[in-house]
Amino acid sequence: MQSPTLKCCFQFVPLIFLLFLLSLNPASSASISICNPDDKNTLISIKHHFNNASVFSTWDRNTDCCTNWSGIECDPQGHVTMLAVGSDDDVIGEIPPSMGNLPYLQFLAFSVFSHLSGPIPPSLSKLTNLQHLDLSLNNLTGSIPDFINQLKKLDDIDLSSNSLTGSIPSSLSKLPKLRTANLGSNKLSGPIPSSLGFIKTLEQLYLYSNSLSGLIPSSFSRLPKLNELDLRQNELTGTIPTSFGSFKNPDLNLDFSFNKLSGPIPNSFGKANITKLDISNNNFTGDASFLFSKEKTVLNSIDISNNLFNFDFSNVDLPMGLKNLDISHNMVFGLLPKRLGQLPLQTLDVSFNQLCGQIPTGRRLKQFSVAKFSNNKCLCGSPLASCN
Ligand SMILES: *[C@@H]1O[C@H](CO)[C@@H](O)[C@H](O)[C@H]1NC(C)=O
Numbered sequence: 309m310q311s312p313t314l315k316c317c318f319q320f321v322p323l324i325f326l327l328f329l330l331s332l333n334p335a336s337s338a339s340i341s342i343c344n345p346d347d348k349n350t351l352i353s354i355k356h357h358f359n360n361a362s363v364f365s366t367w368d369r370n371t372d373c374c375t376n377w378s379g380i381e382c383d384p385q386g387h388v389t390m391l392a393v394g395s396d397d398d399v400i401g402e403i404p405p406s407m408g409n410l411p412y413l414q415f416l417a418f419s420v421f422s423h424l425s426g427p428i429p430p431s432l433s434k435l436t437n438l439q440h441l442d443l444s445l446n447n448l449t450g451s452i453p454d455f456i457n458q459l460k461k462l463d464d465i466d467l468s469s470n471s472l473t474g475s476i477p478s479s480l481s482k483l484p485k486l487r488t489a490n491l492g493s494n495k496l497s498g499p500i501p502s503s504l505g506f507i508k509t510l511e512q513l514y515l516y517s518n519s520l521s522g523l524i525p526s527s528f529s530r531l532p533k534l535n536e537l538d539l540r541q542n543e544l545t546g547t548i549p550t551s552f553g554s555f556k557n558p559d560l561n562l563d564f565s566f567n568k569l570s571g572p573i574p575n576s577f578g579k580a581n582i583t584k585l586d587i588s589n590n591n592f593t594g595d596a597s598f599l600f601s602k603e604k605t606v607l608n609s610i611d612i613s614n615n616l617f618n619f620d621f622s623n624v625d626l627p628m629g630l631k632n633l634d635i636s637h638n639m640v641f642g643l644l645p646k647r648l649g650q651l652p653l654q655t656l657d658v659s660f661n662q663l664c665g666q667i668p669t670g671r672r673l674k675q676f677s678v679a680k681f682s683n684n685k686c687l688c689g690s691p692l693a694s695c696n
Pocket residue numbers: 356359360
């Protein structure tokens with residue numbers, strides 16, 4: 309004989325099965341949480357550490373951290389893989405050591421907190437799954453910790469716009485997957501470690517606006533994928549390494565402006581395949597005509613202004629793709645090349661040199677004002693006074 313209770317419950321089997329299916333898809337039900345409890349506790353402790361600042365307002369212990377908390381993403385098992393929050397003036401104080409207790413974290417962006425101060429805590433060395441580390445635009449102090457080289461999966465590191473001091477650890481070269489490193493706008497000093505030239509994966513290196521000194525490492529020319537090297541606004545001395553003629557990368561932007569570089573540029577540098585070159589505001593001397601040539605099909609922007617270059621511009625073979633040209637504030641002499649009038653120029657400045665003779669004609673040259681040609685020895689013709 310069948311019991312009535314059993315009968316009743318068999319009717320519910322499909323419903324129970326449906327609930328089971330729902331539980332496999334956490335987004336479909338708020339009541340089911342997949343958030344790993346340890347990770348949730350860690351995140352709550354971070355929130356409390358910063359006095360429940362408003363950027364954490366969705367971080368509610370009663371909801372699922374994986375589906376309901378802004379800036380948080382998880383893997384299917386509920387481990388937190390991404391923590392990305394920023395822009396809140398109420399986040400005051402130091403990064404809590406507990407941030408290192410998110411063992412599955414791959415993506416950490418904790419940035420634009422103007423009152424986030426203190427050092428980068430050593431506990432972050434436990435985040436060995438980290439691929440992306442962004443602590444930019446905070447107010448962090450102390451040095452760039454050596455332990456960062458333990459984060460072997462790092463692909464992208466951004467520590468820019470803080471107040472970090474000390475030198476760049478040469479052990480960064482032990483990061484086998486690093487593609488992008490931005491250490492710009494800090495107070496870093498000392499030399500640029502030449503070991504950075506051994507990170508074969510490196511594509512972008514930004515070290516601008518620091519107090520770095522010493523030479524530009526010649527080892528950078530060995531980086532097969534480098535496309536952006538920004539060393540502007542430092543205190544670098546010496547000249548451009550001879551080895552830099554061997555760059556073959558089809559899209560390379562080099563910015564060495566506002567340093568203390570001096571002396572002649574090695575002729576070999578003329579062989580490099582560069583798209584954009586800015587060596588302005590240094591003390592380079594001698595010839596730079598070899599930086600131009602018709603064969604430089606990829607060169608579209610060159611700025612050699614505010615140096616002590618001294619060469620004849622008359623026979624310079626300008627590349628046909630040139631869009632931005634600035635040779636102002638040097639001692640360049642001779643004529644402006646005829647081809648200047650045929651280039652797709654968007655910006656041009658040849659002022660404050662020793663140039664002479666007729667300014668070439670050309671529709672595109674008409675857009676540039678008197679100031680872009682002024683203070684030369686004897687340039688004439690539109691937009692300056694006509695030649696006699
Ligand atoms: C933050 O929130 C928790 C839980 O709601 C509470 O216990 C704690 O006192 C709060 N802290 C501050 C500084 O408001």
